[in-house]
């Protein structure tokens with residue numbers, strides 16, 4: 364029983380941390396409300412800042428995609444209960460994000476700026492909608508499974524855990540990756556695009572585009588023809604009109 368409580372408590376810690384990181388990210392990427400953001404304060408020279416920022420994005424990508432691969436999970440679950448694997452993934456992702464927040468070097472050179480108030484309001488609205496899309500997409504698949512709490516809760520009760528089935532609820536009927544569309548909106552819908560923000564948007568977009576084939580390869584390995592057919596019928600990001 365002690366081990367089950369420990370796994371569940373860890374799941375709750377990882378999830379609470381995620382909520383904090385999620386809210387902080389809204390302020391950090393949007394350059395809103397807090398003193399230390401993607402755009403401020405600038406400290407380093409351009410070359411050093413670009414190298415450090417690219418390394419931060421690469422480190423995040425390696426953590427986030429590496430720990431999601433079945434082979435890594437098989438190795439890890441020799442040492443920790445299966446029910447704790449997703450929470451450890453969420454916990455590690457939180458740490459990678461916190462390091463990025465702390466070490467990120469702003470590059471304030473303005474690449475483009477939208478000055479008209481209606482256009483700014485539109486971009487801020489799309490930024491907010493992007494965050495909403497990210498959150499809603501996690502709920503459509505299974506929010507608490509993606510963040511490890513469902514696994515920990517089943518384990519606490521001694522119940523059998525059933526992994527998520529392949530599903531195409533709501534938005535997933537029209538595009539395969541609504542959550543990533545949400546991320547693209549979050550990364551790109553900025554009224555003031557600084558060099559630092561542009562680097563972040565390019566780096567994270569490139570990362571997602573590289574991660575998708577890995578995710579889809581794993582989905583095909585688990586769901587076989589169902590996912591292959593889904594790939595034929597439904598586009599990645601832009602719905603088919605007819």
Ligand SMILES: C[S@@+](CC[C@H](N)C(=O)[O-])C[C@H]1O[C@@H](n2cnc3c(N)ncnc32)[C@H](O)[C@@H]1O
Nearest residue numbers: 500504527528529530531535539540541542543
């Ligand atoms: C961060 S979510 C991103 C989901 C999707 N790529 C998107 O952009 O909306 C990644 C997890 O969702 C799962 N997943 C992706 N599409 C799914 C589907 N149609 N049904 C069930 N699980 C899915 C993957 O196996 C992976 O564990």
